[in-house]
Amino acid sequence: MTVRAAGEHRAAVGTWAAGAAGAAGAGLAGSWAYLRAGAGPADVARDLAVGWSFAVAGLVAWRLRPANPTGRLMLAEGITWFVGNLQGSGQPVVFALGAWGEALNLAVLAHLLLVYPEGVPGGPAERGVIRTGYGLVAVGGLVRTLAYDPAVEGAGASYLACGRCGPNALLLVHDHRLFAAVDLTYRWAGVALTVAVVLSLVRRWRTSGPARRRVLLPAWVAVALAVAFVGWEILHVLAPDTLAGAGTYLTVPSDLSQVAVPVAFLTGLLRMRLRRASVGGLVIAAGNDPTPQRLQEELRRALGDPTLRLGLRSGSEGRHGPVFTDPAGAVLRIASGAVTTGTAARAAGGAADPLPTTAPATAPTTPVPATAVPHGTGRRGQAVTVVRDGRETPEAVLVHDSALHSDPELMRAVSAALRLCLRDSRLRGENDALATRALESRRRLLRAADEERRRLERDLHDGAQARLVFALMGLARLRARLAGGDAALRSDVAETERTLREALEELRDLAHGIHPAVLARSGLGPAVTALAERCPVPVVVAAGPERYPALVESTAYFVVCEAVGNATRHASPRAVGVTVRPDRGRLVVEVSDDGTGGADPGGGGLRGLADRVGALGGTLEVSSAPGAGTRIRAELPCG
Secondary structure, X not given: OOHHHHHHHHHHHHHHHHHHHHHXXXXXXXXXXXXXXXXXXXXXXXXXXXXXXXXXXXXXXXHHOOOOOHHHHHXXXXXXXXXXXXXXXXXXXXXXXXXXXXXXXXXXXXXXXHHOOOOOOOOHHHXXXXXXXXXXXXXXXXXXXXXXXXXXXXXHHXXXXXXXXXXXXXXXXXXXXXXXXHHHHHHHHHHHHHHHHHHHHHHHHHOOOHHHHHHOHHHXXXXXXXXXXXXXXXXXXXXXXXXXXXXXXXXXXXXXXXXXXXXXXXXXXXXXXXXXXXOOHHHHHHOOOOOXXXXXXXXXXXXXXXXXXXXXXXXXXXXXXXXXXXXXXXXXXXXXXEEOOOOOOEEOOOOXXXXXXXXXXXXXXXXXXXXXXXXXXXXXXXXXXXEEOOOOOEEEEEEEEHHHHHOHHHHXXXXXXXXXXXXXXXXXXXXXXHHHHHHHHHHHHHHHHHHHHHHHHHHHHHHHHHHHHHHHHHHHHHHHHOXXXXXXXXXXXXXXXXXXXXXXXXXXXXXXXXXXXXXXXXXXXXXXXXXXHHOOOOEEEEEOOOOOOHHHHHHHHHHHHHHHHHHHHHHOOOOEEEEEEEEOOEEEEEEEEOOOOOOOOOXXXXXXHHHHHHHOOOEEEEEOOOOOOEEEEEEEEOO
């Protein structure tokens, strides 16, 4: 950590500690004044529970997300909760400040509700409501305080009993009717402001996706309380005597219910942290099949946002940079205005106008807190997160609910997991491509060798074998002409003819071993049958007349040749069985014997067979326990 960073960290910790101390001091001072105003220990305990629950929740939120103003607003709500209690202090100036800021916590609460969870208002209307709330307290609260005489107005003007409240250092106008009019106007303005906050939250709820609605749940707990406050306030304005006796009983549940608001906020925070912890399972969930569709489904599950769209770089370029497509192959449209301050992530409108790659980027994951509209939708409140590779080049985008930006660490974790999945997928693709090229290369070599075998067999058949046959025919004619001639000459001719016939048979066997003509002419079944007929050991063949690709047939034939040859030479079997059959697009060849077993799969012949079978993408299995015979099974793809 650099000296500057260490200094900033100490300053942040000091500010946080000052906020905690301020909340503690405000609670203690407010409780002392509340007791002095006539409250009982139970009332003070309830009051402390509400105010300090907001303060603690705010401190936790501030600690977890220091860049988000939400935590500081919750802390401010906890501190301002006790401002009205200062009216019981007995000090004129302190009383005036308490009366002036009695409703300040309501303005802070409205601010908190309208900016949760991002910490910033959603538009001009919400900013206007926030400013109006603070302005109402600053101006309306001051005007009300200037005409507020606690000795005249009594307990009805404040939530405090105020038996020992006052005097008011800011009292300028001693007119009960004027105060009643100002107080009534002030209360009705508060009712109107509360209604505006509720309407704004309703609008946000209606235009939000499922992920944002879950995040907004704490705000709706507060909305329910606000509605209750509105009803209470309207009854108080229209019929103040109606709640004269019920006010005491309603205060207890209303204060206790407000504890649910910071608890709900904290619950939301903890739920997001648990969701962040579950992101580690994203890579595992994607498993061995990290397809774009699977990744998008797992991202939606991990983030709790069923509207999330994953866009992968397509390889083509638009007017402003690379084009991204969703798992279905559709171009991902990103609305104009999705700009990230200080980074290269910019999205312009159009079908091929996503993100440029020329400007420097500050982080591999770039959140874009602006409205982004994916192809085919028009929902607002969405944002874009750009996922970059190690060279800071955008390789994917996430179009998601902007509420997820309230937890930047969650988005960083998800982006890191996505980056890992994409890297794994890319490496898998490259590895598969290399394996495919290697397999094709081996197949080409095998095909070339097989063609060379065929050519050599044809050359022997059409060349040397034909000449030997002609020579035998000539000797036969010569023998016929010497029928009554010299006996020694006839013997030499007969010996030469016998030698030529043996040479011809050997040459035919050699040609058959190189590539049997029956294999190319009639197929694998007849070729294996012909091989069995020449074997000195009984061979039982089960093979159909089906034809297969030439390279597959020749490979299968040589598997049978090698297996039968090994059995007859080394295993002393009583019989050998050969089975050739198709099985779901593959050719299965099995050769088994009842010999001595103990064949070595790593031997030269079997190892060569395994290489030849593997070159076609097939498999070779050898089972040869000593004394239990040998079983060789080869599977070859026929596609």
